[in-house]
Amino acid sequence: xxxxxxxxxxxxxxxxxxxxxxxxAMLVKEFIQxxxxxxxxxxxxxxxxxxxxxxxxxxxxxxxxxxxxVLMQExxxxxxxxxxxxxxxxxxxxxxxxxxxxxxxELLLSGKVLFGVEIPRGFERAxxxxxxxxxxxxxxxxxxxxxxxxxxxxxxxxxxALDHDLHIGDPxxxxxEIRTHARYNPAADSRLNIVPGLVGTIxxxxxxxxxxxxxxxEIERGTMESLLSMxxxxxxxxxxxxxxxxxxxxxxxxxxxxxxxxxxxxPILGSLLLLAALTTLFITTNLSIGYTFSTxxxxxxxxxxxxxxxxxxxxxxxxxxxxxxGMPVWAQYIGEGLPLTHFVRIVRAIMLKGAExxxxxYDTIALAALMLLAMTIAVTRFRRTLD
Amino acid sequence: xxxxxxSARPDASRIAIDVKGLSKxxxxxxxxxxxxxxxxxxxxxxxxxxxxxxxxxxxxxxxxLLTPDSGEGSCLGYDIRRDAxxxxxxxxxxxxxxxxxxxxxxxxxxEFVARLYGLSDARGAARGMIARxxxxxxxxxxxxxxxxxxxxxxxxxxxxxxxxxxxxLDEPTAGVDPKARRDFWxxxxxxxxxxxxxxxxxxxxxxxERCHEIAYIAYGNLLVHGTVDEVIANSALSTWxxxxxxxxxxxxxxxxxxxxxxxAPFGTSLHVSGRDRAALEAAISPYRSNAKWHWQAxxxxxxxxxxxxMGRSRDNFQ
Numbered sequence: 001x002x003x004x005x006x007x008x009x010x011x012x013x014x015x016x017x018x019x020x021x022x023x024x025a026m027l028v029k030e031f032i033q034x035x036x037x038x039x040x041x042x043x044x045x046x047x048x049x050x051x052x053x054x055x056x057x058x059x060x061x062x063x064x065x066x067x068x069x070v071l072m073q074e075x076x077x078x079x080x081x082x083x084x085x086x087x088x089x090x091x092x093x094x095x096x097x098x099x100x101x102x103x104x105x106e107l108l109l110s111g112k113v114l115f116g117v118e119i120p121r122g123f124e125r126a127x128x129x130x131x132x133x134x135x136x137x138x139x140x141x142x143x144x145x146x147x148x149x150x151x152x153x154x155x156x157x158x159x160x161a162l163d164h165d166l167h168i169g170d171p172x173x174x175x176x177e178i179r180t181h182a183r184y185n186p187a188a189d190s191r192l193n194i195v196p197g198l199v200g201t202i203x204x205x206x207x208x209x210x211x212x213x214x215x216x217x218e219i220e221r222g223t224m225e226s227l228l229s230m231x232x233x234x235x236x237x238x239x240x241x242x243x244x245x246x247x248x249x250x251x252x253x254x255x256x257x258x259x260x261x262x263x264x265x266x267p268i269l270g271s272l273l274l275l276a277a278l279t280t281l282f283i284t285t286n287l288s289i290g291y292t293f294s295t296x297x298x299x300x301x302x303x304x305x306x307x308x309x310x311x312x313x314x315x316x317x318x319x320x321x322x323x324x325x326g327m328p329v330w331a332q333y334i335g336e337g338l339p340l341t342h343f344v345r346i347v348r349a350i351m352l353k354g355a356e357x358x359x360x361x362y363d364t365i366a367l368a369a370l371m372l373l374a375m376t377i378a379v380t381r382f383r384r385t386l387d
Numbered sequence: 388x389x390x391x392x393x394s395a396r397p398d399a400s401r402i403a404i405d406v407k408g409l410s411k412x413x414x415x416x417x418x419x420x421x422x423x424x425x426x427x428x429x430x431x432x433x434x435x436x437x438x439x440x441x442x443x444x445x446x447x448x449x450x451x452l453l454t455p456d457s458g459e460g461s462c463l464g465y466d467i468r469r470d471a472x473x474x475x476x477x478x479x480x481x482x483x484x485x486x487x488x489x490x491x492x493x494x495x496x497x498e499f500v501a502r503l504y505g506l507s508d509a510r511g512a513a514r515g516m517i518a519r520x521x522x523x524x525x526x527x528x529x530x531x532x533x534x535x536x537x538x539x540x541x542x543x544x545x546x547x548x549x550x551x552x553x554x555x556l557d558e559p560t561a562g563v564d565p566k567a568r569r570d571f572w573x574x575x576x577x578x579x580x581x582x583x584x585x586x587x588x589x590x591x592x593x594x595x596e597r598c599h600e601i602a603y604i605a606y607g608n609l610l611v612h613g614t615v616d617e618v619i620a621n622s623a624l625s626t627w628x629x630x631x632x633x634x635x636x637x638x639x640x641x642x643x644x645x646x647x648x649x650x651a652p653f654g655t656s657l658h659v660s661g662r663d664r665a666a667l668e669a670a671i672s673p674y675r676s677n678a679k680w681h682w683q684a685x686x687x688x689x690x691x692x693x694x695x696x697m698g699r700s701r702d703n704f705q
Contacts, residue, residue, distance in 0.1 A: 226486035226545075229450050231475040232501050384471075386452050 043305045051309075054331075056318050062149050063326020068115040069096040071104045076124035083137065091150035105136075108183060111345045112358035114140045114147065114325055127175045134179040141182035142352045144190050146323030151180050155167075174253065184353045186187060195260040196351045197320040198341040199279070202256055203249055204286055204314050210245045212303040213292030215382070220300065225386065234382035238375065242287045249283035250276075257351075269354030275347070278364060284344040285367050288374035289339070295381040314340040342366045394397060394486055395613055403428045403553050403584035404449060406460025411444050411453060418444045420607040422458070426600070428552075431579050433598030434588035436696055441607040442588040443483060446555045448530045449586070450480045450681065463552055476504070479546030483557040485538050489531030491524055495543055496530050497548060504549035512548060536567030543571065547578065554578065556587040562595065592690045605700040614619050615689060624648075624695055626663040626687040629657040631680035646670035649695055652686075660691050 034041060036143070068086075072079060086092045096113060100102050118136040126133035136155060139147040155178055187190050196319045227237070255350040257275075260266040268275065290307065297303045315321055318340040319333055324332065335341045342363035349355035404426040411419045419441040427433045434442050447453040449462050451471025465473045465542050474597055487496045497516050501509035503534075517526045520540050520581055525533070530541060531685070539559055546554060556575075560568045572594065587598070595601050595615065602612035629637070634657050641650045646666030651658045661667030676680045687695075 030691055221489070222482070222484045222486045223488055224486075225452070225482045225484075226480065228452055228474060229478075229480040229501070231472060324558075385454055386447060387454055 031233035048201040058331035060326045063323040065093040066325045067095040067113045068092040069107045069113040071118040071209045078124040134177045138181045143183040144188040180230040194345040195266045206288035208290040208307045212293040215294035234379045270350035284338045292374045294380040407456035409455045431585045431603035435594045436604035442611040477552045479551035479554045481556045516544045554585045588646040622692040626660040626689040628685040644670040
């Protein structure tokens, strides 16, 4: 076979196999690059396993053990039996006992409890007389899912529990009336609950990505080298990178809330100024966390993966999608570490319940603490040299 | 290791860079080994050496971007380990790869640098630099869209903007056309005349000859330093220049001879060099009688010296 024959054979083969050969070459290259990026490779395995076990165990759509406050206007056997019966339904867990209506209202407003039970003065005597007095059960109905199933179970479950305990008259008729009062969202409109939560969810997603890429981008474009050779401190780099996006985030938040009001009729019962101030705090907290990610990761792919790893639990464990109180305690602890958890409480409380600053102290402090923690990590992690 | 305390402080007015015994390793590979150097204020110091010889690493250690594993020294009188922040205020560093913001315009990049260094009139300083660089009319062009020569001028402008006392230029003219290269060097000489100290790394021999002093670094070791004439004189290299025709066979034959260390064509002539003068003369004597060629004893060029150094250092350190 002559040299020209060989060439001709080679040329003849190319149209048939060229496509696959070039695809194969590309594929081999991608695999090599993927294998070199160990962190990304580890995340490919870790991410689904972690998220699945985490959410599989944490999420519960028929929540139990919901925190409930008790206002006892009289100390009677009947009253205690009713409370016992309620607790036996497993839906309620009495976490606070209060003595005034004001305290009772504050606990509901600040979201520390989801239910409040009031046993009025002279309750037992009225039952004995057959007056059918009313037992008040107030529910925070901003989250209709959390409140709904417990309220639905309340009547029959309490009655059957009482039948065992008490023998007041033979007919299976309730000797008293349970008056439920769905506060804040009496129509149980889930959109009222979803829209304020969405403000936080959308902001989490956009803010994280903005800053998560900021440091890695400087490194990948090579601008970090000249930046580091100039007299600028890590704190200054951080503020310079975060502040522009605070404004961007603020505009986004205004847009989402505006649309929520116009299209979905979501009210803002509380102070608009307070909402703006705490939203800005929340935006800054997320930007700080994103920025922290970008000082930890080595490239933009890792930055995106880490952001996703943070974003998913934020949606699922913050109380935005599923009732927070229904999660197991360990999942609630994780939830407390997520800014969205606190912001969902804040934004719902201000928009739907008209809460004021004194009702939101805990969540505000938690947000500020998370922000400071993230900033501290970012400033310490920021590498000032190319070592 | 040189454990003697640095004597830089008293000399800080005269000496810009004074370092002793700098070493740096990456992943177990020593990139810079026990490097000591002194650079006088107001001089242009050329830093030469093959790729991967440790030039960039040394420059980065001088401006605080890398921490030396061992060694000490001062830059403009400031300790390179402790006073990195102070050094950064007075040193302009031009990176090998263009590292200004490609998506900012020429003016925006310069204003950014001016603000970072806290110049009182950032806009005015940027405007002045644009005029000095001859970039007027291009100030609103994105830096990423500039040609190689203009990018390099902009980068030089950015690092001279805060009026530094020392410029560290890492292969500033790589990939730039000869005209832009010449303009660049004229600018560097103008800056040095104003009292600025310049440390510049390069591969080009003609650029080395434009420096007041040069140092040659290979495999992390500083091998020689001094003026160009001193380096050539101290090379102990004997060179003969051959003119004539038909070098092809001659080159191959000479290269194989003992005593001949280097044979390099230079246009229509051939440079034949050896470290041992007597051995070299013995090797070439059979060819000197051939009428085809004309032999003349000459000085080695700087390139001859460096290529010889490179060959020798490879024997020693690899």
